[in-house]
Amino acid sequence: MPTETLQRIALPTGVELAVQIAGDPANPPVILLHGFPESHRTWRDVVPDLAGDHYVLAPDQRGFAGSSKPLGVEHYTPDKPVADLIALADHFGIDRFTLVGHDWGGAIAWMAALGRPDRIERLVIVNAPHPLVFQRSLFDDADQRAASQYITAFRNPDFEQFVGRIGLSQFFDTSFANHATPEEIAAEKRVYLGQWRQEGTLTAMLNWYRASQIIVPAPDENPSRPAYLDAPFPPTQMPVLVIWGLKDTALRPVQLDGLDAVVPDLTIERIDAGHFVPWQNPQAVVAAIRKWEAR
Template structure:
């Protein structure tokens, strides 16, 4: 059984948090991405709850969770701090961390910054920061695929969003990245979540707050030195699950991951798009359960 709790954090925000399983079991946190919620994990939560204590928050800015004003409140360090505060709230010292899309970006950072707390990492279609920034400079196809980020940063369509505008967002910008159809029930859930006061602006602020450089197609931008130098190795065992039909985050983003993660496992989902947690939920859940079981048995 999944319970939805409202949790006030020491970071000053309140999050809706889906909780399932026995608190005595090993804890696992699930972080969703844009433009979703804990509903991303609707297929994984019941399965994982058989063996784990599952915690899946609606991250700041999403659904009914707090939406602090100002772009600066959505820089990646803020949701990382929320994650650690959420673990503290439940009295959890160390845990497995799973992240998809923006949730994966936060998971990469949390794993690097808190290696004693994040003991295992699972990433779904979320690029490693160094590889992503490098490909945005060196790979024309990935640069082209990422131009939507520039639009999300510059658009003002989130101001005064109406029901009709949300429908247009769903049928154009969202649906074009899907490799599966969305049920009427799930569509209704998206529209309710996006229609919460300030939600669309808060969600887009995640893109506006990041320091990641996305050059225009013909733009000549100074190359950041950090993308070619040494980068800290990922300290925890890491499973990467990647849908190869993702049109926004291309398979080239897997290049070099094995050099950055000493304990690295990759599962490719050949026919999976970006939203594999629910588009290809059976394959994702099977890979996740298998990997977690193997790690436990070691």
């Protein structure tokens, strides 16, 4: 039975991350990055299988759950969690590793793969759009643009006041209601509300959206198109597995279109799940990873 612990690790990037650690350090390392508005528990039904023959690290990313929540939007630009990731690997003496990311964790995984290919041996993305494909879709695909208007809402500086009026419980229900069944989320509600009630957590989580440079046009807007959307884009250099829950209402399947143009070594596994794939269908996630590893 693989061992499992949760440690708080101080990093030279100025934050402390709560990190779930499982498996034998002698085994191949894999780091799992969660997204919004979750924690390492995103991977609760994936870690036990992977830990059987991997050394698994699953941190709460900065701003979330048990990790540091620095004040100020500037602390949540994508380069900051990428730096946390590399510093975390360094802390454990890990050189190259498999990186798995879902949602915002997947966004950071894409950025790490593009910026630090010397450290990322293999990349697994779970319902997280490639930065170029996502930005392009927000200009070119009406359905994706409409589905992404929540980003504009989260960036509103008054959003915390809105949550204060409706309460965290209602915010939990609305956060997950369009993406999972009541039965799927009921068991975790107490855990997540406990995490979100920690001082500064809601603002820290929302600051990930506020710090992002992604442009989200209004549905009826006709903004100027950034030139880089139609310019050459650097390809990934490692094997990439993209696992996609096709019932995702926030990130439409258009995110898979044209992905092979910027990901030369690409495998796509389409599975039956909504946005929160790692706990809606963990068996399919594990099966896809195992099949890909065995290539």
